[in-house]
Amino acid sequence: MEIPSKYNPANSEDKWYSYWLKNGFFHSEPDNRESYTIVIPPPNVTGVLHMGHMLNNTIQDVLVRRARMKGLNACWVPGTDHASIATEAKVVQKLKSEGKSKTDMTREEFLGHAWDWTEKHGGIILEQLKKLGASCDWERTKFTMDKDLSQSVIETFVDLHNKGLVYRGVRMVNWDPSAQTALSDEEVIHKDEHSKLYYLKYIVEDTKEVIFVATTRPETILGDSALCVNPNDPRYTHLKGKRVIVPIVGRSIPIIHDDYVDIEFGTGALKVTPAHDINDYMLGQKYNLEVIDIFNDNGTINDKVGMYVGVDRFDLRKQIAIDLQEAGLMEKIEDYDNKVGISERTGVAIEPKLSMQWFLKMEELSKPALEAVMNDDVALYPSKFKNTYKHWMENIKDWCVSRQLWWGQQIPAYYLPNGGFVVATTPEEALVLAKEKTGNDSLTIDDLRQDEDVLDTWFSSWLWPISVFDGISNPNNKEIEYYYPTNDLVTGPDILFFWVARMIVAGYEYRGEKPFSNVYLTGIVRDAQHRKMSKSLGNSPDPLDLIAKYGADSIRVAMLLCASAGNDILWDETLPEQGRNFSNKIWNAFRLVKNWEVSETIEQPLSSKISIDWFDSLLSKSIKEMSADLDNYRISESLMQLYRLFWDEFSGWYLEMIKPSYQKPIDKATYDATVEFFEKLLKLLHPFMPFITEEIWHFLGERKEGESIMIELLPEVTEIKEPLLTEIEQSKEIITAIRNIRKSKNIANKDSVELKIKGGKLTAESESVILKIANVSSVEVVTKDVAGASSFIVKGIEFYVPLGDNLNVEEELLKMKTELEYTQGFLKSVLKKLSNERFVNSAPAKVVEIERTKQADAEEKINILNDQITKLSNI
């Protein structure tokens, strides 16, 4: 069989993914094994895969595949989120492009379009995940709007209402004029903005006196209902009880005195607009001021004041500035930097607005969730997020859960004909409650009007780890009891509050137990210039293109190598190249082993015997280290450990040590051991690089249909022989020294050299390895000096490579003198420490002992070097 020298991922990836699917390796059913569960952070149903998903899902797949190979019953539940506001916005936009408008449709018509859209685009992202190699249990794919999941949401709302935790009321909320819905505080992003500070003139009624008021939002003068100054501000004390005229509007409003106003800021006078600012609203309540709501839901001016009707809020700001100036009521305009609340979903400026909404009381609910994280029942990785979490949970506010949208779970509240409402899971139940409440037995379902609003998307996703196993409606079912609590959650820190915190809350409220034990928070994928990846910058590569170009394994390696825990990922295209090169390295090691001719009759060389023994120990040691890393979610480090083990130790050293001469067969014992090592390495690599490892594993041995590396068990740790590891490290040092001599003297590898040893000896095993790798023809222990030789010292033993006339005495002397100087300097620093009485007395005996050994070693080396220099100088 001719194997190409380059690995081609295209030949194996789809093939093996189909094979895994066909054999049902991803599917999990409860059994008597221990479970290992991950629920996917459900991507938006209409989303497409981006680099963030790649990172996130690669990490999840590594964890799941590893758990599976540890013999656990691994279950990774995939699914998508209906993403209420985002999806609705997309559908509205699509309809608009077709000349249709949501406002012209009934709710049912609109939802019809939304479901069409979902069916058309939904699940694309899940198909893309398959290209990455994600081993999700696709038979369990869920959607947050599936019937049973929606049912869970409704039941939860009703339950929380019955517990008295849900209330309805008029509050100042964050209004998104584009989506025309309320948002929760978490959905508002505060952004720095260069804006203007306008100084307006308010004239005191019946006088000529002018009060200057600084504002960033001059358009809100339409809604002014008072002017507020600090009672301790001497500039304004004489104005107590007076009124001022709102510029342009001409309305007379009172002057109120409250120490909320900062004397230092602006002019010390504040215009109060209770309908459009949270602070002004509070002042309004305190002083019983009129609330004048001047905006329509879409951000244009309504007809309340009778001016500028229908003008957009930002157009009005410009217009009113002009009008104020023309009327002589504007003192000046200054540049000003402030923060503006932006809708997380639509990107438009938030308008604080009074409206009737549904809220969930969070204070009591959040207590167990706070404690769980504080005592590491739910462990966050990296743990620095504990602080952030704590701060948020301790200052948690009620959650506005209603959204003025159609796409989502409609709030199960039913209004009664003569006021009041009931909350129930079905209209039928609502009717029963309504009859009880009103005492009116003649009510019918048609008399009840269901609330128009839907619930916040996160009100469904906070149940995700429970609802995917139907644990809300059906709390004692076999699945939820087996898979819950889940093990690991992998997600971005940007949704720590939106989602993670709330899932923990829901977990304790509905299962009395945490939803997961560990939360791995990934970094953000950025480009090499540290810029966030975004469509508009065009710096975000298409993951599918990358997979097509480099192969999924290479992309996975690339993502993981740069993803040290908690740090942002700086992506550039040398990373997948590194992944590809590594794939190729593995492939070529496979080619080497595969092409050997195995002989049952030839004897196993001593060098092979010790090499096998050595690598066996090294492998065990590495397994231990990389497992410890993985257990602590140091995924990048564990992969790097494996990378070096395979590349440097296995390919660079081990294979060279046991490799038969050109076109010679290999003995069976060595061959078998090597194949076994290779298989173990493949198994360790499999969670990171599932495709290439499966491909090679299948060709490395005889495999039957239905066998797969992904369901094999990870290799066990055997005895770690430390002395052997040291011995081989020493041999490597000797080999490297010989290579250096070869290099400086231009001695080709094919020309053998002799090696003389003085002042010690090597074991037969070490010697055999050195003979083989360094192409040494003979090793001889001598007691006399070796003339005409280049020398080096390893662990107090002198080594000589005879060079005859080729030796450059000057050069050799220089080399020795440099080393002597270095060693003397080293000795000096050691002696300095040891001559310090306080060090010798205070430091632990072990540390002092080490220093003494260093001293002895250095002195020995200096003696040898001095000796060698003297002799060489006398030639």
Add this chain to the structure above:
RNA sequence: GGGAGCAUAGCUCAGCUGGUUCAGAGCAUCUGCCUUACAAGCAGAGGGUCAGGGGUUCGAAUCCCUUUGUUCCCACCA
């Protein structure tokens, strides 16, 4: 405005409770090599007063204080 984190080779990061090699890795760089698995490779090399300053200690990249820079979270200063 409040809080948290980070600052170690050109780049990205390790360095666990202060003490085994006068600071490690990967990538990049430089120098040799198309050596019969692999040039997507092999053999080597260079590169850091551990952000600045102070302190604790026999001993500090590691602990404390401080300055500077940087990132993030929270917050109702018009």
